[in-house]
Amino acid sequence: MKQVQIQRWLKESDPKQLRSLFAEADKVREKHVGNEIHFRGLIEFSNICQRSCWYCGIRSQNLSLERYKMNRQQILEAAQRAVDLKFGTIVLQSGEDPDLDIDDFCETIRILKRTMNLAITLSVGERSFDELAKLKIAGADRYLLRFETSNSDLYKKIHPPLPSKPNFDRFEILQQLDELGYEVGSGIMVGIPGSTWDDLMEDLRLFQTLPIDMIGIGPYIPHPSTPLAKTVGKEFSNEDQPPNTPEMALKVLALTRILCPDTNLPSTTALETCDPEKGYENGLLCGANVIMPTITEMKFRGLYDIYPRKAGQNRLAEDLILRIHQNLKEIGRVPGTGPGMAPRFVHRTFER
Numbered sequence: 001m002k003q004v005q006i007q008r009w010l011k012e013s014d015p016k017q018l019r020s021l022f023a024e025a026d027k028v029r030e031k032h033v034g035n036e037i038h039f040r041g042l043i044e045f046s047n048i049c050q051r052s053c054w055y056c057g058i059r060s061q062n063l064s065l066e067r068y069k070m071n072r073q074q075i076l077e078a079a080q081r082a083v084d085l086k087f088g089t090i091v092l093q094s095g096e097d098p099d100l101d102i103d104d105f106c107e108t109i110r111i112l113k114r115t116m117n118l119a120i121t122l123s124v125g126e127r128s129f130d131e132l133a134k135l136k137i138a139g140a141d142r143y144l145l146r147f148e149t150s151n152s153d154l155y156k157k158i159h160p161p162l163p164s165k166p167n168f169d170r171f172e173i174l175q176q177l178d179e180l181g182y183e184v185g186s187g188i189m190v191g192i193p194g195s196t197w198d199d200l201m202e203d204l205r206l207f208q209t210l211p212i213d214m215i216g217i218g219p220y221i222p223h224p225s226t227p228l229a230k231t232v233g234k235e236f237s238n239e240d241q242p243p244n245t246p247e248m249a250l251k252v253l254a255l256t257r258i259l260c261p262d263t264n265l266p267s268t269t270a271l272e273t274c275d276p277e278k279g280y281e282n283g284l285l286c287g288a289n290v291i292m293p294t295i296t297e298m299k300f301r302g303l304y305d306i307y308p309r310k311a312g313q314n315r316l317a318e319d320l321i322l323r324i325h326q327n328l329k330e331i332g333r334v335p336g337t338g339p340g341m342a343p344r345f346v347h348r349t350f351e352r
């Protein structure tokens, strides 16, 4: 697709035209990743975070938030729920906890790999090459690190660097993850205040050129206890910027499917949060083939407060699967089996 066409699609608002874009993405999805919907069990094992991201509710400066950290037993119990639900993958996610004991965490990963037949995805923030290597050797298969926006000035503003690691660059970490043999996930938030249409074009270009296999795309959702929420519609925003609507995110998702046909694309929790009745389904009809429902123990869910009213806080994964199942049976989608590796990862590994 030509740049001008991408530009036009990003700004398209005619429902009939959009239906044709989404139908095209759905066709590409079926051809390249098939009809399986892969479920990943999300285990939010700690909300402790040293960062002060302007958009995220678990930022360290949010002093009103009670902090928690699951112990090994609690993580293993959560993982067992994924096995019981017949999920092939778990995602161990947390804030960027500087006190995460990597050796202890590696031992948890080893136990998980020994006792359960699961692919393990980690999402634990910016880590050193040595730590990432240790975690890979312990058995981690995949790693998620969104770059959030390709606009580096905006990124620096909303994701202030730490004095202890001033030069940590997310693109470099994505390269390192690839080097280490991880299946790599990244992604963006759509409609960040201060972002531009050109930034979105660049985001889409990066999706095609970075060594990434899964791409998470969700609308930015303002969290009242964060600085960025206070700028919405004010001086920080451009007059003409991509909106943070579900429709805008769906357009970016559909274009990503067309431009990166062999990647795994989740229908994100942020989409479901904006439309709790059919947010996931909308994503699945616009090119997505993955859903990552939380299976975190109920008592911790509300504390993993990255944005307000996050979908899944009071709902069992069983009920969600039932709903998705019922809605999508008619159009021939089926729950995935096995780890659900992205074809792009297989291609990249093969071509290495």
Ligand code: 5AD
Binding pocket: 055, 056, 057, 145, 146, 148, 188, 189, 218, 219, 220, 221, 222, 223, 270, 306, 307
């Ligand atoms: N709105 C939408 N997505 C958010 N995330 C964090 N805060 C928000 C927010 N306010 C996303 C980021 C992060 C992922 C774990 O959650 O993209 O990478």
